[in-house]
Amino acid sequence: MRRAWVCTPLLLATGGCNATQSTLDVFGAEAREIRHIAMILTVGAIVILAIVVALYVRAVRAPEGRLSHEAGMRMVLWVGAIGPAVILAALLVYALPAMRPRPTSPVDMVIRVEGEQFWWRVAYVPPGATPMLSANEVRVPVGRTVAFELTAQDVLHSFWIPGLAGKMDMIPGRTNRLVVRAEKAGRYRGVCAEFCGLSHALMAFDVIAMPADAFDAWLARDSVSIARSAGRGAALFDAQGCGGCHAIRGTSHVATIGPDLSHFGERLTVGAGILPPSVEATATFIRAPQAAKPGVRMPAYPQLSDADARMIATYLKGLR
The missing domain is CATH 1.20.58 (Methane Monooxygenase Hydroxylase; Chain G, domain 1)
Incomplete structure (x- = not known):
């Protein structure tokens, strides 16, 4: 019994030793x-x-x-x-x-992030260029100053990348700025730090700190419109009305209600950081998103067969 009293605090303390999401293992x-x-x-x-x-x-x-x-x-x-x-x-x-906030200049990258229930809308705004839309993933160049412009669509959220900077509230109707500079490349994790509904604990996002040259190449490549893919998966995507909420660059789908799915196949997780990036997980989320993320506003598609859901998922995973 005495040993348990000694070991329990040690186990709780070591639970915070996580290089993926830690305020002690910093990269900014x-x-x-x-x-x-x-x-x-x-x-x-x-x-x-x-x-x-x-x-x-x-x-x-x-x-x-x-x-x-x-x-x-x-x-x-x-x-x-x-x-x-x-x-x-x-x-x-x-x-x-x-x-004092870090100073910025007109040549610094601006990344707009908008919190929603329960995902993240992301827009990269390079100086003098057209914004590039993404979702549930943030990439930053190492060694460069980046200004996050943070707001919310529905309720209060809080933007927090523990290893990069402190927390910043996301308030509907207001834009807050968080200026950061990453110092080490790697994959990390960000979270919502303000209770925002049923799936607050399931609202995360991947943070990829990239060497500056690699970031520039990635941004230039992902800013290009992707070609429309033919096939059964694309046809099912159209037939089920998915384009009424989601946009895919290079296609006729330009809706902004849900996450932008352009280059969906590159993302490292599904459902805002909660599922692995596999065809099976994507198909499961399409058919029953509420099962994975209670309170999410995406409608369920129980009428889809497993085979059809997998075809749509395969189509989405091919968007690179």
């Missing part, structure tokens, strides 16, 4: 500064706690009559009030400069 300049400040503030808190404990121990162990009332009051004033106040003021002065 802002998250690195936040981590550094958090460590400094923790040291300051430990110092204040040590002072209070030392004051308590001295008061308890001091012989009766050794400390006069006036001397005790002076000790409380200096050690219990003025000392901690000076430490807290020093920590505040140290942390204030880090609260």
Whole structure:
């Protein structure tokens, strides 16, 4: 029993040691500064706690009559009030400069992200170029400043990539800016950090930090309209009215109600970070999205046979 009491806190602590979604394993300049400040503030808190404990121990162990009332009051004033106040003021002065947002320039990439129930609408806006639409995935160039413009369509959401920067609220009718710079390439995870409905915990997205040259090549390639694919899957996509909600560049489907499906086959997850990027998972989500994500606004298609759903999924996975 005693061993269980010792092991449980250790297991809970190690549960946060995750390089995919962690505030300690950082890959952005802002998250690195936040981590550094958090460590400094923790040291300051430990110092204040040590002072209070030392004051308590001295008061308890001091012989009766050794400390006069006036001397005790002076000790409380200096050690219990003025000392901690000076430490807290020093920590505040140290942390204030880090609260200034990173400066931007007209040549920096802008990425617009809009939170919806329960997915992410993403638009890349290169300087002087047409925006490139995507969904449920964010790619950023390493070593470059990126300005996120964040808003929401329906309810409050919160945009959080733990290893890149702090949280930022997404508020309907308002655009908030979060300026970041990735420092290390890799695949990471972002989440919604504000309760937004039944599937709040199932609203995630992939974050891919890419070398700058690779990012430029990816953006140039994905900005090109894809050719319309012929076949049974494309015909079923049309017949089931999927184009009434979804857009696919290079086709007649231009709706903006649901996620943009252009280059859907490149995405690393299905359903905003909750399912693997397989034909089977895609077909399952098409037929019964509510089973995977309760409260999602996408209608179910129970009338589709497994074979037809797989054909549509195969068509979508071929959009690269």
